[in-house]
Amino acid sequence: MSKQTKYLLDDSRIPEAWYNINADLPVPLDPVLNPGTMQPATPDDFAPLFPMSLILQEVSSERWIEIPEPVREVYSLWRPTPLIRARRLEAVLDTPAHIYYKYEGVSPVGSHKPNTAVAQAFYNKDAGIKAMTTETGAGQWGSALAFACNLFDIDLEVYMVKVSYQQKPYRRIMMETYGAEVYASPSERTHSGKGILAQDPDSSGSLGIAISEAVEAAATSGGSKKYGIGSVLNHVLLHQTVIGQEAIEQMEMAGEYPDILVGCAGGGSNFAGLSYPFIHHKITKDLDTRIIAVEPAACPTLTKGKFTYDFGDTAAVAPVVKMYTLGHTFVPAGIHAGGLRYHGMSPSLSALVEHGLMEALAVGQLATFDAAVQFAKSEGIIAAPESAHAIKVVVDEALKCKESGEEKVILFNLSGHGHFDMTAYQAYLGGELEDYAYPAEAVAEAMTHLPDVS
Amino acid sequence: MSKQTKYLLDDSRIPEAWYNINADLPVPLDPVLNPGTMQPATPDDFAPLFPMSLILQEVSSERWIEIPEPVREVYSLWRPTPLIRARRLEAVLDTPAHIYYKYEGVSPVGSHKPNTAVAQAFYNKDAGIKAMTTETGAGQWGSALAFACNLFDIDLEVYMVKVSYQQKPYRRIMMETYGAEVYASPSERTHSGKGILAQDPDSSGSLGIAISEAVEAAATSGGSKKYGIGSVLNHVLLHQTVIGQEAIEQMEMAGEYPDILVGCAGGGSNFAGLSYPFIHHKITKDLDTRIIAVEPAACPTLTKGKFTYDFGDTAAVAPVVKMYTLGHTFVPAGIHAGGLRYHGMSPSLSALVEHGLMEALAVGQLATFDAAVQFAKSEGIIAAPESAHAIKVVVDEALKCKESGEEKVILFNLSGHGHFDMTAYQAYLGGELEDYAYPAEAVAEAMTHLPDVS
Numbered sequence: 010m011s012k013q014t015k016y017l018l019d020d021s022r023i024p025e026a027w028y029n030i031n032a033d034l035p036v037p038l039d040p041v042l043n044p045g046t047m048q049p050a051t052p053d054d055f056a057p058l059f060p061m062s063l064i065l066q067e068v069s070s071e072r073w074i075e076i077p078e079p080v081r082e083v084y085s086l087w088r089p090t091p092l093i094r095a096r097r098l099e100a101v102l103d104t105p106a107h108i109y110y111k112y113e114g115v116s117p118v119g120s121h122k123p124n125t126a127v128a129q130a131f132y133n134k135d136a137g138i139k140a141m142t143t144e145t146g147a148g149q150w151g152s153a154l155a156f157a158c159n160l161f162d163i164d165l166e167v168y169m170v171k172v173s174y175q176q177k178p179y180r181r182i183m184m185e186t187y188g189a190e191v192y193a194s195p196s197e198r199t200h201s202g203k204g205i206l207a208q209d210p211d212s213s214g215s216l217g218i219a220i221s222e223a224v225e226a227a228a229t230s231g232g233s234k235k236y237g238i239g240s241v242l243n244h245v246l247l248h249q250t251v252i253g254q255e256a257i258e259q260m261e262m263a264g265e266y267p268d269i270l271v272g273c274a275g276g277g278s279n280f281a282g283l284s285y286p287f288i289h290h291k292i293t294k295d296l297d298t299r300i301i302a303v304e305p306a307a308c309p310t311l312t313k314g315k316f317t318y319d320f321g322d323t324a325a326v327a328p329v330v331k332m333y334t335l336g337h338t339f340v341p342a343g344i345h346a347g348g349l350r351y352h353g354m355s356p357s358l359s360a361l362v363e364h365g366l367m368e369a370l371a372v373g374q375l376a377t378f379d380a381a382v383q384f385a386k387s388e389g390i391i392a393a394p395e396s397a398h399a400i401k402v403v404v405d406e407a408l409k410c411k412e413s414g415e416e417k418v419i420l421f422n423l424s425g426h427g428h429f430d431m432t433a434y435q436a437y438l439g440g441e442l443e444d445y446a447y448p449a450e451a452v453a454e455a456m457t458h459l460p461d462v463s
Numbered sequence: 464m465s466k467q468t469k470y471l472l473d474d475s476r477i478p479e480a481w482y483n484i485n486a487d488l489p490v491p492l493d494p495v496l497n498p499g500t501m502q503p504a505t506p507d508d509f510a511p512l513f514p515m516s517l518i519l520q521e522v523s524s525e526r527w528i529e530i531p532e533p534v535r536e537v538y539s540l541w542r543p544t545p546l547i548r549a550r551r552l553e554a555v556l557d558t559p560a561h562i563y564y565k566y567e568g569v570s571p572v573g574s575h576k577p578n579t580a581v582a583q584a585f586y587n588k589d590a591g592i593k594a595m596t597t598e599t600g601a602g603q604w605g606s607a608l609a610f611a612c613n614l615f616d617i618d619l620e621v622y623m624v625k626v627s628y629q630q631k632p633y634r635r636i637m638m639e640t641y642g643a644e645v646y647a648s649p650s651e652r653t654h655s656g657k658g659i660l661a662q663d664p665d666s667s668g669s670l671g672i673a674i675s676e677a678v679e680a681a682a683t684s685g686g687s688k689k690y691g692i693g694s695v696l697n698h699v700l701l702h703q704t705v706i707g708q709e710a711i712e713q714m715e716m717a718g719e720y721p722d723i724l725v726g727c728a729g730g731g732s733n734f735a736g737l738s739y740p741f742i743h744h745k746i747t748k749d750l751d752t753r754i755i756a757v758e759p760a761a762c763p764t765l766t767k768g769k770f771t772y773d774f775g776d777t778a779a780v781a782p783v784v785k786m787y788t789l790g791h792t793f794v795p796a797g798i799h800a801g802g803l804r805y806h807g808m809s810p811s812l813s814a815l816v817e818h819g820l821m822e823a824l825a826v827g828q829l830a831t832f833d834a835a836v837q838f839a840k841s842e843g844i845i846a847a848p849e850s851a852h853a854i855k856v857v858v859d860e861a862l863k864c865k866e867s868g869e870e871k872v873i874l875f876n877l878s879g880h881g882h883f884d885m886t887a888y889q890a891y892l893g894g895e896l897e898d899y900a901y902p903a904e905a906v907a908e909a910m911t912h913l914p915d916v917s
Contacts, residue, residue: 014539017471085468086547086843093540097614115569117843119882159840160551179885186839186888385640386613389540389571428573428882431633434640 012096016259018089023081028250030285030357031243032072033292035364038356042329044320047462050328057228058236059244060136063129066244072289074247076128077135083127083160087116088251092259097387099407106410107265108403110423111256111283112390118183120393120425121279122153122239125248129237130157136235140164142226143237144194144219147173147347148180149393149425150239155189158237166234168194168202168222171214173347179429194219201225201324215340216351217323224326240276241321241330241355249282252422257286260420267298267420269406273398274302274311274369275348277355279424288366300367301406302358303398305377307445308341310334310354311362311369313452318462319353329460332359336455342445344374345433346394352455370402375444377401378437381427393425394433466550470713472543477535482704484739484811485697486526487746489818492810496783498774501916504782511682512690513698514590517583520698526743528701530582531589537581537614541570542705546713551841553861560864561719562857564877565710565737566844572637574847574879575733576607576693579702583691584611590689594618596680597691598648598673601627601801602634603847603879604693609643612691620688622648622656622676625668627801633883648673655679655778669794670805671777678781694730695775695784695809703736706876711740714874721752721874723860727852728756728765728823729802731809733878742820754821756812757852759831761899762795764788764808765816765823767906772916773807783914786813790909796899798828799887800848806909824856829898831855832891835881847879848887 031038040049055064066074076084095108113121133141141163145151151167158165167189174181174193181191194214195202201221205212212218227236238245260266270287272280284300291298304311310333319334321327334353335341341350361367381397383404384390392400399421410417427434436442485492494503509518520528530538549562567575587595595617599605605621612619621643628635628647635645648668649656655675659666666672681690692699714720724741726734738754745752758765764787773788775781788807789795795804815821835851837858838844846854853875864871881888890896 012536013474014536015474017473019471020467020469082466082468086551097540117845156843160843178889179882182885182889182892183845183882185892186836186845186885188840382640386642389610389614391571391637391640426882428633428637428880431636431640435632435636438636438639 014094014096016092016262018255018258020085022255022258023084023088024076024251024254026073026075027247028254028286028289029069029072029074029247030288031070033289034357034360038360039331042318042462044325044327044329047329047460057232058224060132060138060235062132062136063244066247067242077131080128080131084251089255090115092256094263095388098384101383101387102404102407102411104407104411105414105416106407107416107418108407109260109263109420111252111420112423113252113279114390114423114426118152118156119428120149120153121249121252121282122150123156124251124282125239125245125278126153126157126237128248130154130161130163133235134161134163138163138235140234141237142166142223142234143239144168144216144223146170146216146350147177148184149348151189151191152180152183154237155184155187158189159187165189166226167191168196168219170194170216170219171212194222196222198222199225201326215323217337220322221324221326224322240278241353243357245278246281246285246355246357249278250285252282253284253286256283256420265418268417269299269301269419271301271303271399271402271419271421273349273395273424274304274354274358275351275395277358279422281355281358283422284367288361291366301402302362302367302369303402304369304371305344305346305349305398306371306373306447307344308335308350309371309447310352312371313447315456316359316363317459319459321353329462330356332356333362335452336458338458339452339455342448344445345430346398348395349398372398372401373444375442378442380404382437390423391427391434392423393427394430396424468548468550470546470716472709472712474539476709476712477538477542478530478705478708480527480529481701482708482740482743483523483526483528483701484735484742485524487743488811488814492814493785496772496916498779498781498783501783501914511686512678514586514592514689516586516590517698520701521696531585534582534585538705543709544569546710548717549842552838555837555841556858556861556865558861558865559868559870560861561870561872562861563714563717563874565706565874566877567706567733568844568877568880572606572610573882574603574607575703575706575736576604577610578705578736579699579732580607580611580691582702584608584615584617587689588615588617592617592689594688595691596620596677596688597693598622598670598677600624600670600804601631602638603802605643605645606634606637608691609638609641612643613641619643620680621645622650622673624648624670624673625666648676650676652676653679655780669777671791674776675778675780678776694732695807697811699732700735700739700809700811703732704739706736707738707740710737710874719872722871723753723755723873725755725757725853725856725873725875727803727849727878728758728808728812729805729849731812733876735809735812737876738821742815745820755856756816756821756823757856758823758825759798759800759803759852760825760827760901761798762789762804763825763901764806766825767901769910770813770817771913773913775807783916784810786810787816789906790912792912793906793909796902798899799884800852802849803852826852826855827898829896832896834858836891844877845881845888846877847881848884850878
């Protein structure tokens with residue numbers, strides 16, 4: 010075949026270090042605040058939640074952080090992931106653009122999430138921790154941490170948003186197959202959960218509530234359990250940078266460099282994973298690469314939110330960070346991209362948008378599934394609803410190239426497959442999918458509950 | 464990392480020809496019979512069902528059949544697939560055996576089935592065919608052909624076993640996402656379906672009935688529709704030999720040669736795909752490689768069936784072939800490995816077992832899921848219930864090596880992931896999974912309905 014489709018790297022090319030954006034931010038991040046005192050948090054404040062090794066990564070400004078060999082060995086079960094040229098999509102769109110995607114759906118759980126789950130499990134094990142807690146929405150993160158905890162022989166309890174626990178049992182079963190215990194949230198196991206249930210016994214839960222429960226379960230365990238988090242925090246985002254580092258090498262194999270990078274952004278981890286190593290280029294080599302975070306119109310944190318201090322969770326027990334937020338009490342509409350239903354955004358990613366080093370776009374649910382089905386029919390892969398948000402913008406940009414005649418190189422992160430999300434496609438094909446406008450009133454109301462950090 | 468986990472090949476190493484076992488069989492296969500006349504079928508007898516190019520492949524005795532470039536180009540979306548050393552499973556079993564698996568679950572639909580689906584869609588398109596029909600059980604084959612037909616712009620109607628249509632909607636939605644029309648079988652669309660429904664309006668269907676409907680829909684279309692088949696026939700098996708050819712090259716990269724090959728066998732396609740290129744070695748190089756087909760105890764075609772002429776389908780409209788069979792009226796118990804619930808077995812594979820070039824083992828459902836969960840917890844991948852049958856025998860053989868101290872090299876085909884089969888794992892984890900003994904009486908009864916070919 011004259012035309013190459015895939016660019017593969019062997020085990021030896023798994024990156025040896027994670028890239029830490031803190032080393033290259035235009036200005037340092039504002040401090041994280043202790044939710045109790047509203048004063049800058051010290052590493053000790055985080056000690057009930059995370060092992061010290063991860064806390065030090067969280068606040069580190071070292072540019073490169075070595076990846077431990079046991080983590081690289083687990084990565085080798087599926088990493089390096091393929092970089093694929095979407096030639097069939099290009100042909101269908103009749104665009105001169107060159108479209109590439111980094112495919113993270115080849116991991117055992119079908120998404121990018123294990124990149125940090127494995128690292129977190131390793132550092133917890135290394136610190137002698139025998140049990141962890143976490144929350145999960147539809148289950149992508151929970152299944153990744155269940156996979157990782159099992160490999161490092163750590164017990165895991167997962168607080169899963171109740172509506173997903175009931176309606177989407179497949180990822181719950183996956184977590185249980187890996188040996189995790191899964192509880193519908195809100196639960197009677199925590200003070201936060203009991204409080205919500207006292208107000209509303211039929212609460213279907215939310216990610217914010219589930220975070221509150223998982224954080225509380227770790228913080229009140231007397232040190233026997235630590236908490237694992239799937240996005241937002243810096244140590245999570247840096248673990249994901251293996252994606253972008255591999256992509257840089259694979260784009261070199263293809264003899265091209267992206268003009269445009271695209272990824273979906275909920276808390277920011279898959280987007281940062283692809284884009285931060287390119288941000289490093291952008292800053293140090295003074296490139297003008299466009300870097301676009303795509304979010305749902307129903308939860309437009311970066312495009313409509315405020316860059317300010319807010320809680321990471323609904324019950325206000327998680328740390329307070331400076332970020333783009335729609336207000337920690339905001340509950341997004343029930344879009345199928347559960348991983349993008351978060352009121353906030355990673356602080357570093359928020360800062361990069363604020364400083365103009367990347368940009369953000371919000372897209373509607375129907376247009377997103379239009380693009381996802383077009384992608385499935387051309388490239389074969391049925392994308393996760395979250396990843397489909399990136400596809401929508403890629404298609405738009407490729408069609409702009411068709412109009413302008415520009416041969417731009419577009420690279421996006423296909424962060425996961427949609428094999429657990431077929432009911433979303435069913436709703437789309439059945440004409441039952443709803444579009445949601447920007448929820449201006451609900452956001453305005455939530456903004457009145459921002460913490461006072463003056 | 465000193466220890467390599469994955470062995471990858473780039474696009475250029477996608478095989479350029481399929482391997483045809485017919486060239487190397489110890490004795491030629493007995494002729495296929497026309498189900499109407501019980502006389503040896505001519506290529507023209509198949510013409511209502513298949514394009515002539517596939518019929519000629521079916522009867523060819525050429526050893527190598529060139530893979531058309533457009534087929535190789537589609538293969539490049541996911542092929543070559545990785546060969547993975549199961550080091551973590553080896554460690555858990557504490558075995559000196561070296562365990563490798565060829566992982567076909569990386570295809571867009573999550574199984575090996577597209578290897579032949581893409582080829583069949585290509586040859587139909589090349590013959591000017593605009594519509595195809597097929598049957599599917601739980602949907603693995605149907606989704607593969609839906610994926611392939613979409614790429615070659617062919618309409619597809621799928622007859623899906625009714626109980627799966629109702630209880631396992633996810634793969635149905637996948638087929639519909641690729642644009643296929645899916646009907647619950649038995650349906651009112653065919654004579655065969657109507658006949659079954661007249662006898663039993665509540666029939667939950669079977670693979671044999673669905674085959675009858677799909678074959679009839681093509682045969683009575685006046686030439687406008689052809690039929691696609693997912694296993695059993697020679698042209699299907701030969702398309703799968705890309706698996707084994709790649710594995711041979713990847714085992715060379717690993718510096719080893721398998722002592723034991725293992726695969727699950729329903730109709731035989733994934734097993735033949737891995738093993739036939741090694742059979743070529745075994746015959747031409749006089750090797751003593753053990754080659755083991757694994758089937759469910761509930762449907763033990765090779766281990767308990769008879770090597771004789773039988774119909775390929777329940778309604779006796781499909782061709783009559785010499786094969787191991789439990790009788791075409793035999794309906795296996797409702798095990799979760801739907802792809803292994805077939806009364807017959809590929810004729811060439813049957814002949815190779817009969818001639819002692821490969822062997823067969825039957826395993827129970829509970830032991831199979833024990834092994835699958837052990838594999839998921841060590842290697843991370845949740846296997847399809849079909850593929851899990853191979854894992855069970857691999858674990859057994861590896862434990863024998865532990866006892867004997869032998870450092871055998873075991874290679875198996877992990878033909879698909881189980882992300883669409885989580886309810887099976889749920890039943891297992893919940894202690895609700897049934898084991899089924901050999902259904903001796905039902906088989907004896909079915910054997911009384913074998914066709915008279917004297």
